[in-house]
Amino acid sequence: MSYSTIKVNKIAGACGAEIEGVDLSKGLSNAQFDDIHRAFLDNGVIFFRDQNLDYDSQKAFVRRFGPLIEDPFVVGPPGHPEVMVLIKEPAETKNFANMWHTDSTFLERPPLGSSLYAIEVPPYGGDTMFSNQYMAFETLSPGLRAMLDGMKAVHSARGYNDEVDAGSYNANRPMKLRFDDVMAKAAKSLVEHPVVRTHPDTGRKALYVHTPYTDHFVGWTEAESKPLLEYLYAHASRPEFTCRFRWTKGAFVMWDNRCVQHYPINDYHGFRRVMNRVTAQGDRPS
Ligand SMILES: [Fe+2]
DSSP, rough: OOOOSSSEESSSSSSSEEEEEOTTOOOOOOOHHHHHHHHHHHHEEEOOOOOOOOOHHHHHHHHTSSSOOOSSSSSOSSTTTTTTEEEEETTOOOTOOOOSSTTTTTTTOOOOEEEEEEEEEOOOOOOOOOOOOHHHHTTTTTTHHHTTTTTTEEEOOOGHHHHEEEEEEHHSBSSSSOHHHHHHHHHHOOOEEEEEEEEETTEEEEEOOTTTTTTEETSOOOHHHHHHHHHHHHHHHOGGGGGEEEEOOOEEEEETTTEEEEEEEEOOOOSSSSEEEEEEEEEOOO
């Protein structure tokens, strides 16, 4: 695979590539964006080091992938409702989403992809892992693939509260609504998505179930669904499907929420970490 405007260095066999030769704070030509978009589709997650992004330039880049989404509960900085400033303070021990997941699949149209720009990073720890869900699907047996392809699952945020220290979350962030109220509201919404989705750009099939929001298979009880879902969660994060990114100040990452899961590792207690997140709207999975 050759690129005319950028250098693309894979960081693992399954997914993830660092991109060199581009300054994202400047407007990109169509040729540059086409190369970056192709690297994004080919690798599932792309990394850029030493960028100098303000809210406007991060938003302008992500908007080339799709319309931006405002977070339903966190208030953005003044004039930038589409930016979510993710802060973990040294005294906080719980982390938002400290598990393998796909963002916001309790929505009918979950995000296409999310971007993070590193403002402040701990001296060690706080890496993010990614896992290729095309490979997760393709490595299942033909029998299980045939059964799952065509099945649907119910997604909901109802099991999620336990993982988050809502008190600390509310105290430290300007909220549109209290975290617990938003999650209670989200928990009432049940959305069906295919268990195996077809990526709208690549046409490839990816496994699309994950720990926090997939509740049960449509037409199956929760008890019947649980053993198979747990098998699939464990399978989906096998080390050979993953890559691991070590953050540095100024690093910028964008992942494809339609074909990778991610895992923010909560191993940096006592240090502050600050990231700006901007998210692009996706389509209805099919
Ligand atoms: Fe996430």
